[in-house]
Amino acid sequence: MTLTMTPTTITLYTRNHCPLCDKAKASLLELKENWEFTLEEIDIETNDDLTERYGLMIPVVHIDGEEVGFGFVDKFDVSNRLQEKSQSNELK
Template sequence: MAARITLYSRPGCHLCDDARVVIERVCAELGERYEEVDIDADEELQRRYGEEVPVTFVDGRQHDFWRVDESRLRAALTV
């Protein structure tokens, strides 16, 4: 099963840590998967998302940045 959620993050980011907790909880409840991408490993991703991390995508479309709203994420995954 392919991951429906992509979390763009960077090490040492407390907002990324918070987002990961929410995403992991929702994924566990709904049986979904997510993938995490370290933007610091890619110059282009650093340029695009450097000051907005964490950035989340659901089904290939940007969903949130800075914070993950659990209710919105759950709703997006149950559509």
């Protein structure tokens, strides 16, 4: 059963050889069991601007362009943000 009807994109800013990034991705993939969203993974090392912006913060998670977490990404926090987004979309 899917808990949201609105198409959502979660963007994970990451880099190679980043254990926290691997944990964040695993948490996001677990969330896909209950939430419908597209997971977009972007390696910040492919872009100088992204490296400058997120270099010390990765992993960074955005939901539809809004930053919702960085560093240690808590899947419960992300789940709560997805729930909030779902409820606000239902009111529209």
